Amino acid sequence: MSVPVTATLDARPSAPKGLLAQLASIVGGYHVLSDPDLTAGHEVDWTGRFTGPTPVVVRPRNPHEVAAVLRACAQYRVPVIPQGGNTGLVGGGVPRQGEAVLSTTRLTDLEPVDRLSGQVTVGAGATLAAVQRHVREAGYDIAVDLAARDSATIGGMVATNAGGLRVLRWGPMRSQVVGVEAVLADGRVMNRLSGLPKDSSGYDLTQLLVGSEGTLAVITRVRLRLIPLFTDRVTVLLALQDTATALRVLALVRGSVPSLDSAEITYADGVALVHKHLRLPSPFRTPTPYPVHLLLECAAQRDPADDLIEALERSPDLLDSAIATDEPSRRALWAHREGHTDAVNAAGVPLKLDVAVPLEELAAFEQEVRGLTVRHAPGARLVLFGHLAEGNYHVNILDAGDRDEELSEAVLRAVARRGGTISAEHGIGVAKARWLSLTRAAVDLDLAAVTKRAWDPEALLNPGVLFSADPA
Ligand SMILES: Cc1cc2nc3c(=O)[nH]c(=O)nc-3n(C[C@H](O)[C@H](O)[C@H](O)COP(=O)(O)OP(=O)(O)OC[C@H]3O[C@@H](n4cnc5c(N)ncnc54)[C@H](O)[C@@H]3O)c2cc1C
Numbered sequence: 181m182s183v184p185v186t187a188t189l190d191a192r193p194s195a196p197k198g199l200l201a202q203l204a205s206i207v208g209g210y211h212v213l214s215d216p217d218l219t220a221g222h223e224v225d226w227t228g229r230f231t232g233p234t235p236v237v238v239r240p241r242n243p244h245e246v247a248a249v250l251r252a253c254a255q256y257r258v259p260v261i262p263q264g265g266n267t268g269l270v271g272g273g274v275p276r277q278g279e280a281v282l283s284t285t286r287l288t289d290l291e292p293v294d295r296l297s298g299q300v301t302v303g304a305g306a307t308l309a310a311v312q313r314h315v316r317e318a319g320y321d322i323a324v325d326l327a328a329r330d331s332a333t334i335g336g337m338v339a340t341n342a343g344g345l346r347v348l349r350w351g352p353m354r355s356q357v358v359g360v361e362a363v364l365a366d367g368r369v370m371n372r373l374s375g376l377p378k379d380s381s382g383y384d385l386t387q388l389l390v391g392s393e394g395t396l397a398v399i400t401r402v403r404l405r406l407i408p409l410f411t412d413r414v415t416v417l418l419a420l421q422d423t424a425t426a427l428r429v430l431a432l433v434r435g436s437v438p439s440l441d442s443a444e445i446t447y448a449d450g451v452a453l454v455h456k457h458l459r460l461p462s463p464f465r466t467p468t469p470y471p472v473h474l475l476l477e478c479a480a481q482r483d484p485a486d487d488l489i490e491a492l493e494r495s496p497d498l499l500d501s502a503i504a505t506d507e508p509s510r511r512a513l514w515a516h517r518e519g520h521t522d523a524v525n526a527a528g529v530p531l532k533l534d535v536a537v538p539l540e541e542l543a544a545f546e547q548e549v550r551g552l553t554v555r556h557a558p559g560a561r562l563v564l565f566g567h568l569a570e571g572n573y574h575v576n577i578l579d580a581g582d583r584d585e586e587l588s589e590a591v592l593r594a595v596a597r598r599g600g601t602i603s604a605e606h607g608i609g610v611a612k613a614r615w616l617s618l619t620r621a622a623v624d625l626d627l628a629a630v631t632k633r634a635w636d637p638e639a640l641l642n643p644g645v646l647f648s649a650d651p652a
Contacts, residue, residue, distance in 0.1 A: 199256045265328065301373055309330045361373050427568070458523070549564065616646070
């Protein structure tokens with residue numbers, strides 16, 4: 181196990197005398213949870229791999245309450261874990277050794293869409309799905325989408341710089357955030373919500389918070405850049421021989437179809453797991469298990485199907501294909517890709533690594549990961565899938581037993597050798613903090629530690645995340 185469970189649920193920590201009463205006076209007694217039955221859901225992450233006890237979960241309703249809660253925790257010197265939808269995959273949003281959990285799930289206010297600027301301000305605890313519904317009613321859309329949309333919060337997505345399914349066209353969360361409101365560990369509020377598209381007045385503190393994983397401040401509101409709501413979509417699922425072919429098809433389509441929104445790659449073993457878990461039939465005319473599936477989706481204001489088909493007709497390497505233009509058939513094709521995370525989790529507690537390498541390295545890297553898995557954990561099951569255009573693989577390994585640590589190290593070193601990153605979109609959390617120096621230079625890490633000390637000198641926010649050692 182690469183990250184040990186730091187405390188068992190039996191050895192329950194208790195809050196310092198007076199803290200619970202003070203928190204209740206801020207948010208109301210119903211929103212201060214200390215009964216283990218009520219805190220349990222906040223003490224374990226989505227994968228079941230990271231867990232630890234908390235003396236209290238507190239659920240403020242607005243930024244003023246967040247500020248007062250943080251001041252109270254600072255007064256009692258109780259560290260705080262900001263938690264959104266708890267769909268994070270690197271253990272950064274759950275307690276480890278008795279920290280308080282600040283749940284943002286009541287910070288759900290949605291302000292009206294600003295049609296003139298094409299922006300919206302939303303509470304950090306609003307889920308992605310709620311924000312999608314809200315802005316779509318106004319004819320807009322949010323450019324980041326991911327399978328955990330019903331639970332993942334906007335604040336969590338900013339804090340992890342989430343990527344997802346449309347990065348190739350629109351960039352990750354970082355590209356959508358035009359401003360934030362955030363509360364520092366000492367209760368001071370930083371407000372950068374004006375939404376000015378141009379502002380060259382010094383350091384960009386908003387962007388510093390993107391990807392900060394709850395270590396610098398608690399994000400309370402976010403101003404997002406919106407994109408048009410596309411009316412026409414076409415989705416194809418292609419059966420291919422190998423990763424190199426998938427990259428050739430991607431290059432061909434990317435160069436000629438500007439409406440390309442998504443390019444997702446999956447492999448036979450993962451697809452088989454999804455089919456079993458969701459009881460899905462083969463999407464193709466013949467039920468042959470093909471080595472590689474490539475899902476492509478285009479979105480536009482006018483039917484992009486002809487453009488995509490024309491480009492694919494020039495691709496000589498397709499073994500089979502399925503196409504969908506109406507919503508139910510599109511969703512059915514997406515299920516073969518989006519079902520992966522659930523299917524893997526249903527099969528056991530996986531070792532999960534979210535990495536990216538330069539595209540020219542991807543095919544060789546895939547082979548290397550397969551080899552490393554066999555060598556370091558014979559008998560383990562490797563399930564690879566990911567966002568092809570960013571060279572981003574989700575490496576999931578089941579049944580690695582006590583070889584987790586060794587295998588993580590080997591895969592992450594391979595990533596570093598090939599010029600990649602040890603986290604493409606899930607963040608570092610506690611899961612990968614010890615390996616950050618593989619892909620970040622000493623000067624980067626020094627500056628990060630100085631930044632952490634400037635924002636959070638008492639190290640009260642999310643200890644153990646990003647930094648494996650105390651940044652002081
Ligand atoms: C089925 C599934 C599919 C997924 N697909 C993708 C994908 O395609 N792309 C992708 O990028 N991720 C994906 N994820 C991972 C996850 O959904 C994202 O990391 C998401 O951004 C986490 O949001 P959350 O609200 O659940 O955050 P949490 O899990 O609650 O927290 C994540 C981190 O952010 C911090 N945090 C949360 N809220 C705040 C806040 N308001 N202020 C400061 N810090 C905060 C926490 O302390 C923690 O470090 C997937 C997860 C699942 C379960």
